[in-house]
Amino acid sequence: MSTGSIASPVALPATLRVTRIDKVAVLTLARPEKRNALSDETVLGIERFFTHLPERIACVVIAADGDHFCAGLDLAEMAGRDTIAGIQHSRMWHRVFDAIEQGPVPVIAALKGAVVGGGLELAAAAHLRVAERSTFYALPEGMRGIFVGGGGSVRIPRLIGVSRMADLMLTGRRYDAEEGAALGLSQYVADDGAGLDLALELAARIAENAFQTNFAVIQALPRIAEANPREGYLMESMMAAIAQGTDDAKQRMQAFLDGRAQKVTDR
């Protein structure tokens, strides 16, 4: 599957590139010579992209040039940062990765090679992850004398639990693509070179869903899962009622009853 280049509605740094297929936008990390290490310029560019999505985009895929998804924080930019600047930097990453996770549309990360440190934090902010077989996950912060700062301590335990994250950080352990999928780091594994196509195929399906369903899945579902069940059930009922009350939902249900819509088994 090939992608058509588009001009992003906002200026992006040379380390990022945007392409589009119909309702799917692809944001590509384009700094392979530095293994897509996340400079401040890149992270702020990611924020600009997600807060100014091109019109009529229904799903975003985050992809990467080169053999590695992302080697994490740009270590070359760390040296001059004192403690206060470190807090501000981490809060900036939180803001940016929140824009991905809390944005209006589902986001898929197409992973390969290194998905390490801040690269794993970025991947964890997406809603779905497709991992090529070359993918390996690690949290080498311990080796560098630092700690996760991009929301990893919140998001990664949701995927694999605190004890596995502690193991990654304390021992320098790596998980490969198959292990990562078994543990919940990715939902899909693809052959090397096939990850982006699979991500695009999934994105095209997601883009056909009703907006209100995708919105409920990315916004309500994670909150309900973490809520007290009493509040969770109430939030679920309200979300269900809002979704089914839309004209779109009524038309989709009628289309099924009239025999004009796909069956579950058609996919």
Ligand code: 1HE
């Ligand atoms: C980098 C970075 C980087 C590569 N910042 N420049 N992240 C890490 O500790 C991971 C560090 N990187 C690696 O372990 C390896 O680079 C890889 C396993 C990812 C890839 O290995 P390889 O052999 O393919 O590449 P390389 O030769 O190590 O790197 C190629 C170039 O990219 C080289 O620069 P060059 O000018 O010498 O060619 C590397 O210096 C550069 N490079 N990774 C800067 N990360 C908000 S808190 C988040 C905390 C973290 O993310 S900590 C984890 C940091």
